[in-house]
Amino acid sequence: MAGMKGLLKKGLGEMGFNAGGGVINWFPGHMAAASRAIRNRLKVADLVIEVRDARIPLSSANADLQPQLSGKRRVIALNKKDLANPNIMHKWIHYFDTGKQDCLPINAHSKSSVKKLLELVEFKLKEVISREPTLLVMVVGVPNVGKSALINSIHQIASSRFPVQEKKKRATVGPLPGVTQDIAGYKIAHQPSIYVLDTPGVLVPSIPDIETGLKLALAGSVKDSVVGEERIVQYLLAILNTRGTPLHWKHLNNRRMEGIRYDSEQRHEYNLKDLRPKRRNLPNKSDAVYIEDLVWEVQRALYLTLMEFRGNAEDEGDLENLIDQQFGALQKAMKIPHKASEARLMVSKKFLTLFRTGKLGPFILDDVPHTDAESCVVTHKE
Structure with a gap:
């Protein structure tokens, strides 16, 4: 990989991924406000679905939120599994499992795939579902990993499984990052009441490399x-x-x-x-x-x-x-x-x-790290 590293340094080395500007200023103002709002709501969330892109299981993690997420009940949903190499995916599942982190590859547009995710969420909430009248599930992730598509699929399934009091809402879905710019709540069930919060995609103020x-x-x-x-x-x-x-x-x-x-x-x-x-x-x-x-x-x-x-x-x-x-x-x-x-x-x-769109075949761009398993959800290792 020396040739690629050299090419990156030579042709792309002037790029600076930071909030302050410079050659590349990619951190919009609304992301800072959204980050603060997400942090506040994470404090009261009973479970977090962290959506990542299955093609970049580590690179698509928001490293700034990891310390807070590591203390919560969490499921890492590796979305767009249909675009990821299935011959490598099992290695990633094993990687997260060894770090004692629940991980599930999904396709947000597939009802059967999303049903498996909901089953895992219900299982993880089982210990608190009997004593809490209201439960809050947050969906977080970087832009364009499919959070809103997942929310819509959850609504379709939950509307047939649970009595829903108010009219079902749909999250806005688009092909470009930054479509969802507000934090919206959606009631998907009652007795107990379960709310799902869709949040805007937020990147970190400084990308590590x-x-x-x-x-x-x-x-x-x-x-x-x-x-x-x-x-x-x-x-x-x-x-x-x-x-x-x-x-x-x-x-x-x-x-x-x-x-x-x-x-x-x-x-x-x-x-x-x-x-x-x-x-x-x-x-x-x-x-x-x-x-x-x-x-x-x-x-x-x-x-x-x-x-x-x-x-x-x-x-x-x-x-x-x-x-x-x-x-x-x-x-x-x-x-x-x-x-x-x-x-x-x-x-x-x-x-x-x-x-x-997957026409060139399925890919996973990140390499499975050969590091201590405990670092699997916190750091990026090359």
Whole structure:
């Protein structure tokens, strides 16, 4: 990983993730007020559901809240498990288990997945449910990890399981971080009364290192405009290359990698933004074939450039040259005719959308730490 570390230091070293400003000021004013409100409500919470991104189980933790959260009944919900590598997920579950911390991978849009989470929450509240007339569950997490989607799924399940007195509310859901900016309470049950608080996503005032900041940006927890899409994609390509991921894609479909492809019946330009979850008509067959073709062209471009690479990925100069070649290959694969300055931005935006929607496959970007288990929910270890 020496090449990637060198590339980060060389090309991205001027980035400063801090509240005071500098090159990057990513900590909006509303986050400071929200942090204070969350801390106050945590004091009276009976249980906390800490939502993290399953692709970055450590990097998506709010380190500033960990000391307070460690003293509460807590469940760590690793959301977006459908986007995370299942071959590695069991190692993370074991990691948290050895630290005596309840952890459950979930998909906030799956009722069966959320039901398992609710069962675990009820089990942990069982010891106090008999003596407390009102119980408070807080949902916390950094921006864009799926807290509001989880709240909505909980409402749908709880409305059929428990009598709900007032009309059910829905939390606002959006593809960008910072959509939820107020702390709202939702009554999901009575006898005893159980309230769930959805809170705004809050990052720490100072991100510990550049790589953690880039992982948060790659997962969408920091707005793209703050870091820059090209920087984020440079980092993603560095990860893929140093792990040799494109070489593994060949085994998925040898015919496509050898250049044999299939044309859709009605080829047209399909907006990749439509892959993001929102209320809309589902893509038709032609759309699906177009996206499938695009993914294979992208994977094939990265596979060929890495296969033909004769340099050393551990050398920052060689790795930088490879990534430059891959930007050009991706531009051709995506059929982007723009000028060089515009093309890299267009390539970056499309490539990020493919990654974030899982079209390039499932990933876990954090490495399972080889450290004392007690540190698993408090610190970030590389």
